[in-house]
Amino acid sequence: MSCEEMRQLRLVLLIFCMVTMSEALTEVADVDWRESLGLGKETVTKLHFYFHDILSGDKPTAVRVAQAATTSSSWTLFGAVMMADDPLTEGPDLNSKVVGRAQGLYGSSGQEEMGLLMVMDYSFTEPPYNGSSISILGRNRVLNTVRELPVLGGTGMFRFGRGVAIARTYRADFSNGDAIVEYNVTVVH
Template identity: 55%
Template sequence: MTDKSPSLFGMVMMADNPLTETLDPKSKPVGCPQGLYGSASQAELSLIMVFNFDFTEGMYKGSSISILGLNSAMNPVREMAIVGGIGIFWLARGYAIAQTHWFDPASVDAIAGYNVTTVH
């Protein structure tokens, strides 16, 4: 990665963020998505995403889903695969549709909503 790369190619970021009921960061926390992003494109901000969405509250408490896929961050809507899960989501498969609702390029912070469909 170089400072001259418009896509931050090669950058790897770890994430351990709150998972909330709504897009409002002050809404009730229901879990914790943990994982990593790696900038995988030299042409645009496109992140390979490996994440575990661990639920700590509510009806899914103690369960998690695992997401893997290319998150083309500048696209308004992105699709990624559900590749597994534990607890109620044991052997889950499906897809997650992500939409960015807020993004700060200076800090690379964002608020994204995920609509997830699973078969388990």
């Protein structure tokens, strides 16, 4: 067989393989992945709760675990990293019914503008969401009246979840850093 015939044969084999692979991928794409995992149809769940970030007092729910050498001279506290285990409640009063915990970390990520990079797991403890959680990762421009944060996943009832969390500061004490934030979350799962 000549070199030219070998090249033509390789080209025919390559095209055959590409067509075969394309057909196989199309078959995989046609499979309903939710059904194959034993999941039902997607639903939309709307959640409403209050997030209590307490930096003051004897039992703070968020503590600074790291900071840059220049953090204390920055008006935005750029470089400060906080670890949090914040209660989530039905109402804005800390004594209202606890429906879960927000656990994770956030750090001051803006040099010119106050903004936090949040990496948090919101775990719920009340039915029907008991044992389920949503994960939020995004920039929180805390001085804006309304902030939009992405829901990137979930567990339990919210498995394969995605959506958006709308955060509004209900109350903030800039002298001690304590804040109560109202959350309206829409999760597709």
